[in-house]
Amino acid sequence: MHAKQCTTLSDTGWAAFSSGSTGSPRIILRSEASWSSSFAAVTELMQLQSTDAVYLPAPLSSSLSLFSVAHARAVGAAIVLPNSHGFDPADLAHATVVHGTPHALGTIVESLENGQTPHRMRLAFVGGAHLDIALRRRAEAEGVRVVSYYGAAELSFVAVDTDGLGYLAFPGVEVRVNSGTADAGSGDEGPADAGPGDAGTLTPGELWVRSPYLASGYLTSSYLGSNGALRHAPGGWASVGDLVEVDSTHRLHFRGRLDGAILTGSATVVPEDVELALRSIDGIEDAVVLGIPNASVGALVAVLIETTPGGAMPTARSLRTHARSRLIPSHLPRRWYRTDHLPRTLSGKPDRDAVRRAIDNGEVTRLE
Missing domain, CATH: 3.30.300.30 (ANL, C-terminal domain)
Incomplete structure (x- = not known):
């Protein structure tokens, strides 16, 4: 691919793949600041220090792992990569923190529960899919504190759950929820004036977010299509079509994607x-x-x-x-x-x- 074929490269600091869980992975472009501006909040949530070692079981091509590499290096923490393609209990010998998906956490917890895996793991920072409360409790029983978050490769961090009680807006993120979920609309109208003010109705709606963490868009060329979930609206709002409900405590309950x-x-x-x-x-x-x-x-x-x-x-x-x-x-x-x-x-x-x-x-x- 030639650089001249790309739609925008002017302020691009990072290019990362989407997960590809619902189709072919897309290359997502974002500025350096769109990630680095969240470093302080993530560091606080993880209580990450330069003496920590962050285990990354997901491939480095994923946005989850790529972010963690940038974040850990900014803090001065070490990176621990898998010894092989699959999980090896020996990977945990030096790691103090893991950043991965619920599936990866489940594999790690199962290894810890057998009592034969020496480890120093103190925290799991978990995203990428729904985390069952039972898995959270199993990890905690092994001495591993769990912080789960919701995000999207295009939006970065959106919401965080530090105690298992539900997701609240991530620090620095504003959320709005369009009422009426059956029709996502053209995407041009942006977010309605709903959201936290309508908490407690448990009426599903499309989630729109505004934050410094948003991606610029997708890499496009004659070889790559530009179609993707990310839509921008006036005022700096963006959505990938997530369906959410807001309860009386302003916690967000994610119900999947509108197009799914x-x-x-x-x-x-x-x-x-x-x-x-x-x-x-x-x-x-x-x-x-x-x-x-x-x-x-x-x-x-x-x-x-x-x-x-x-x-x-x-x-x-x-x-x-x-x-x-x-x-x-x-x-x-x-x-x-x-x-x-x-x-x-x-x-x-x-x-x-x-x-x-x-x-x-x-x-x-x-x-x-």
Whole structure:
């Protein structure tokens, strides 16, 4: 690729890949200040010092790891990289902090729980996907404090949860929520005058943010498309189409992306809501929910579950019984599939496109 083909390089300090969890990764451009301006807040949240060593299990091509390299070097902390492609308990020998996804934290906690892994780990800084409260408590039981955050490669940090009670706006971030989630609009109208003032309604809406941490946009050329989730609006606001609810304590509850909702019959089903409920069923380690086209209702709610290693093989009937106590009828999966290991991106997020291909190609077991 030639530099002259790019749309903007004038103030670009960093170029990082999006996760690719819902499609092909995109190259995101941002200024040096869009990251460095958050260093002080992140340092405070992590209580990071020059004597710390930060373990980065995700590939260095990911924005999560690339940010951590820049941040750790600014503080003077050491970087610990994996010894191999997969997790090795020996990686933890010198690390005091880990910055990674919930999947990476789960692998680390499992290793700590067996009592055979010497470590000095004091804190996990976790982002990239939903963190189950049970995993947070398991980490804390092993002496690892957990700070989780929500962010997007295009927006950087948006919200943070330091105690497991829910997400609050990240320091330096303003949030607004458009009421009415069914139509994301053209993106030109920007955020409505909702948000914290409407807290307590639990009305879902599209999240817009304003902060010094926003990316400039995407790398575009004759070889790369410019389509991406990031939209800018007047006044410095930006959105990637996240669906959120705001409760009476001003905490944000993330409900997925507007463009990922499943329309089935007269209902709109947000996959993340169903996935959260299903993960609470014994024997289900993780779940990815998607819509399968259907001529009668538009789409059928389907799910691919990752089952607990060594556990009994579940049946669709038993899973439906458990699911009925957790979900309203319109949100119940109509088709159930299982696998030993969900397809994941290099950073550890479930790869939704790969899940769809695996189901379409008959590569996973359908439960009857």
